[in-house]
Amino acid sequence: MKLVIAIIKPFKLEEVRDALVAIGVHGMTASEVKGYGRQKGHTEIYRGAEYVVNFLPKIRVEVAVPSDRVEKVVDTIIESAKTGQIGDGKIFVTAIDQAVRIRTGETDVDAL
Amino acid sequence: MKTAITAARIASAVAAATSMAFAASPALAEGTASKIDAADTAWMISASALVLMMTIPGLALFYCGMVRKKNVLATMAQSFACTMLCSLLWFAFGYSLSFVGDGPWLGTLERLFLRGTSMEATSTLAPTIPELLFMFYQMTFAIITVALVGGAVADRMRFSAFLWFAAGWLILVYVPIAHWVWGGGFLAKAGVLDFAGGTVVHLNAGVAGLVAAYVVGKRHGYGNENFAPYDLSLAVIGTGLLWVGWLGFNGGSALGAGARAAFAITATHLAASTGALTWMFLEWWTRGKPSVLGMISGAVAGLGTITPASGFVLPWHGVVIGLIAGAVCFWACTWLKLKFGYDDSLDVLGVHGVGGATGTLLTGVFAVGVLSASPETPAGSTGLLEGNPRQLLIQLYGVVVVLIWSGVLTYVLLKVIGFLVPLRVSEQHEIEGLDLTQHGEALQ
Numbered sequence: 001m002k003l004v005i006a007i008i009k010p011f012k013l014e015e016v017r018d019a020l021v022a023i024g025v026h027g028m029t030a031s032e033v034k035g036y037g038r039q040k041g042h043t044e045i046y047r048g049a050e051y052v053v054n055f056l057p058k059i060r061v062e063v064a065v066p067s068d069r070v071e072k073v074v075d076t077i078i079e080s081a082k083t084g085q086i087g088d089g090k091i092f093v094t095a096i097d098q099a100v101r102i103r104t105g106e107t108d109v110d111a112l
Numbered sequence: 113m114k115t116a117i118t119a120a121r122i123a124s125a126v127a128a129a130t131s132m133a134f135a136a137s138p139a140l141a142e143g144t145a146s147k148i149d150a151a152d153t154a155w156m157i158s159a160s161a162l163v164l165m166m167t168i169p170g171l172a173l174f175y176c177g178m179v180r181k182k183n184v185l186a187t188m189a190q191s192f193a194c195t196m197l198c199s200l201l202w203f204a205f206g207y208s209l210s211f212v213g214d215g216p217w218l219g220t221l222e223r224l225f226l227r228g229t230s231m232e233a234t235s236t237l238a239p240t241i242p243e244l245l246f247m248f249y250q251m252t253f254a255i256i257t258v259a260l261v262g263g264a265v266a267d268r269m270r271f272s273a274f275l276w277f278a279a280g281w282l283i284l285v286y287v288p289i290a291h292w293v294w295g296g297g298f299l300a301k302a303g304v305l306d307f308a309g310g311t312v313v314h315l316n317a318g319v320a321g322l323v324a325a326y327v328v329g330k331r332h333g334y335g336n337e338n339f340a341p342y343d344l345s346l347a348v349i350g351t352g353l354l355w356v357g358w359l360g361f362n363g364g365s366a367l368g369a370g371a372r373a374a375f376a377i378t379a380t381h382l383a384a385s386t387g388a389l390t391w392m393f394l395e396w397w398t399r400g401k402p403s404v405l406g407m408i409s410g411a412v413a414g415l416g417t418i419t420p421a422s423g424f425v426l427p428w429h430g431v432v433i434g435l436i437a438g439a440v441c442f443w444a445c446t447w448l449k450l451k452f453g454y455d456d457s458l459d460v461l462g463v464h465g466v467g468g469a470t471g472t473l474l475t476g477v478f479a480v481g482v483l484s485a486s487p488e489t490p491a492g493s494t495g496l497l498e499g500n501p502r503q504l505l506i507q508l509y510g511v512v513v514v515l516i517w518s519g520v521l522t523y524v525l526l527k528v529i530g531f532l533v534p535l536r537v538s539e540q541h542e543i544e545g546l547d548l549t550q551h552g553e554a555l556q
Contacts, residue, residue, distance in 0.1 A: 048446030
């Protein structure tokens with residue numbers, strides 16, 4: 001099992017979700033986060049006072065999938081989240097040691 | 113029994129009507145000069161409500177939208193507290209010392225706790241409305257002026273110290289100046305024109321704000337940390353309420369329901385619109401984007417600047433004054449402030465102080481005699497454009513006197529309060545936020 005973590009632009013969330021559902025992903029977690037990479041931040045001006053805002057709003061999507069599905073999921077996220085502009089985000093993939101569905105007690109791939 | 117009473121009532125009503133109908137008409141005309149007028153009274157009750165709305169919730173929203181999330185409630189609390197505190201002080205003696213008696217320096221205590229404001233009582237300053245209503249209307253001005261000052265020390269002043277300051281400032285600064293300019297004091301006698309508060313309200317609050325910002329000191333992290341506003345949409349709503357309320361502020365300063373009020377609200381509205389557009393375009397031009405904060409700042413700048421002139425000028429003067437207001441206040445907030453490095457949190461000086469002074473001087477330029485003509489002064493108050501350059505000097509005199517009194521007394525008052533209690537919160541509390549440390553509440 002793998003955990004795919006994608007940091008995407010907030011307005012791309014629905015597109016990514018729809019694309020993942022279309023390839024058979026049943027569930028995911030999304031959270032509002034702040035961060036920056038190469039995009040750095042932006043400048044805000046309030047009555048002449050300039051503030052550099054480093055942390056920009058992003059969405060962090062987490063999807064747990066069987067190992068053989070990782071490539072498909074990653075490709076789907078890239079396809080749906082890409083605008084070609086700086087700041088599109090990143091995808092990280094890590095291993096999952098264990099998964100449990102709380103309601104039934106099912107474990108690992110059965111729990112996904 | 114009941115029928116008998118009704119019949120008696122009808123009979124007395126008929127008798128009264130008959131005697132009125134047959135009364136000699138000159139006597140009737142003479143009597144109306146100091147009689148309470150229903151239309152004037154109705155308008156002034158409405159105007160009083162509008163001006164009160166400017167502080168709660170208008171100014172409270174305008175200000176709280178511009179501070180950081182941790183200080184939103186504390187900023188609203190300042191406006192609210194000013195309303196409560198100043199109302200009671202105005203009732204106790206503020207009104208009497210400001211508007212009763214025409215001594216050069218201060219009024220009298222004749223209306224202490226409003227004694228003597230009977231059903232028939234009127235003020236010589238507003239002869240067609242009940243004196244109690246005139247008192248109430250002026251109370252709403254006292255409230256907002258003190259509340260305006262709070263914006264300069266937002267984010268760091270202790271609430272208890274602010275309460276002491278608000279009470280002391282109302283008594284030592286607002287009350288004398290209101291008397292000098294509006295209550296028949298020496299500035300009124302010198303001929304200073306201030307229709308609705310360019311000196312008394314805006315310049316006064318702006319100068320006090322600057323001094324208070326200086327005495328209380330800069331906010332922790334000023335110049336390094338991000339002080340971006342929490343929620344400018346609140347400030348936009350607040351500005352809308354201020355703008356609408358300002359029709360009562362300037363229109364009501366005609367103290368009656370007549371053409372002068374119509375002139376005042378028209379000039380006011382046009383100045384606000386022009387001020388907002390001017391600031392917006394200047395910002396667009398110099399900074400690349402027309403910010404919403406810029407638009408609302410320009411609107412308030414236009415409103416504050418037209419205030420002293422509103423009942424003395426024509427509609428197109430309002431447009432010119434709004435244009436100047438937008439430019440001058442934009443310069444004050446984006447250049448002057450950075451140049452001198454004072455931390456006037458919400459630009460009370462830059463918007464209200466500079467606007468109030470500019471508008472007071474421009475009143476001396478644009479005043480049109482016909483708007484203020486009365487049986488006593490048939491020529492009315494004229495300005496430079498009508499061939500009366502002296503008025504401009506008189507206006508300057510008014511500005512300088514208010515500037516000095518407000519600046520010096522605010523400084524002394526804060527030093528005295530600062531000697532008794534700490535003026536600002538501890539650094540730790542400032543970092544945690546005033547909502548939590550001063551009021552025990554927080555936005556989630």
